[in-house]
Amino acid sequence: MAFEFLSANLAQQKQRARYRVRQNVAEQSGRYVTIDDKRYLNFSSNDYLGLNHHAEINQALTEGAERFGACASGSSLITGYSYAHQALENDICDWLNQPKCLLFASGFSANNALMHALGHESCQLYLDKLSHASLIDGALTSDAKVKRFLHNDTAQLQRFLTQQQALATEYDTNINSVIVSEGVFSMDGDQADVANLAKIAQQHQALLYLDDAHSIGVIGDKGQGSSSIAKVDIVMGTFGKSIATSGAFVACDELLADYLVNFSRHYIYSTAISPALAWATKKSIAIIQHEHWRREKIAELSQLLASKLSDKIQLITNSSSIHAIVIGDEIATLEVCKKLREKGIWLTAIRPPTVPNKSSRLRVTVTASHEDKDINYLADCINEVIT
Known part of the structure; x- marks a missing residue:
């Protein structure tokens, strides 16, 4: 059969927990995203300054x-x-x-x-x-x-x-x-x-x-x-x-x-x-x-997240909007994402080849649209499902 490699490679992706699909997004902002008729706190947006829909x-x-x-x-x-x-x-x-x-x-x-x-x-x-x-x-x-x-x-x-x-x-x-x-x-x-x-x-x-x-x-x-x-x-x-x-x-x-x-x-x-x-x-x-306050708010919320996470969480600390929480195994990372979605939090599992083997992670993005209570809730949920 011609082009057998297409289905073979896709099957391999599924077996290795690296299969990817697109999500049907109904609406999103720096703070919320609606997918499949369910609204989530959105921590996967690149709208760092919260300017979408301005x-x-x-x-x-x-x-x-x-x-x-x-x-x-x-x-x-x-x-x-x-x-x-x-x-x-x-x-x-x-x-x-x-x-x-x-x-x-x-x-x-x-x-x-x-x-x-x-x-x-x-x-x-x-x-x-x-x-x-x-x-x-x-x-x-x-x-x-x-x-x-x-x-x-x-x-x-x-x-x-x-x-x-x-x-x-x-x-x-x-x-x-x-x-x-x-x-x-x-x-x-x-x-x-x-x-x-x-x-x-x-x-x-x-x-x-x-x-x-x-x-x-x-x-x-x-x-x-x-x-x-x-x-x-x-x-x-x-x-x-x-x-x-x-x-x-x-x-x-x-x-x-x-x-x-x-x-x-x-x-x-x-x-x-x-x-x-x-x-x-x-x-x-x-x-x-x-509007300097947008950058200042990201810094404040990022510090809040780092202070609220358990010491057992492997957080890559930095001063940007992006905060990586390394879990390691692809399947375990996907399972954490699933549990967080059940709690109303949308986070993306980043897996190889985007990152090195055994370093799968949650990529958390903090935006100027988030509020203190969002960060506190996120930290509580992450602490619960990972530790």
Whole structure:
């Protein structure tokens, strides 16, 4: 029978407790989600700042659709680049103190585009071991040499770069080095040592590329993400998390932006993002910069969660919105999720290959929409079903 591997691989996924299905979501906010006619406290949302359904952003979306249309109707290099896109790019440049900005349909597309653009045969890409799949896929399918350093191990990264520099000197060759990491890592919620990475990059005349999807909006006094910590050469950020719209951006210098416009297939051959969404995103970023209380609330609720959980719970502590509770076994993790859902709590079981073997976990996201009583209830329930 043709394509037997399809059913065989799916059967294997089920046997290993790694089978995945989509959920039919009726409505959701940063605080609640309704699935199969049941309402849950939602601790799986990436709407970190609670801006989804914000009246001013929705109004901007309507205004954008009326003024520019719901669809760009072309790629950015044909007829798809409108004033809405230009205005949004300018705001992002001002926000992150970067010379240029380009918009992409998704973070996955943007990361792939950059890895391919920087993946010249003369380049060496150094990726953090826990870099997002889009970064790994893009790097490995590029023409560059790829080396991965242990998670947040800047000492090992330093050794790799020093060794490469010595080889380049010995053979009188030029190597273009790019350090690739994430501002906040999506599964553990821990931060990269951005200041040290920037220092290492400068020392070795390397470029520093950061996927700031989970940093933007949450980190920094105005939500600038990693750019509030150090000078980052290239920043990728998504709109579908804290910013609560859709799409992504890459902020960089003028030379790289010009190169992407001319050589990035992801950028050249994709229809530009909706100008209405671009207009709504512009409004969202303005709100993010001024409403500091949203970031402050996340920090307060995160501290409350850590203080309420039992010492027997393996919590990866951090200062972001993401809090990982490691359980280990896939089946045990799924069972914990089931028990929590029976108590009205929606949490997602994160299993391999997204995380390493024997490190399946609950990925808890705390948002500005949650209240103290939500966190207290969550902690009580987790303590009951795990300990």
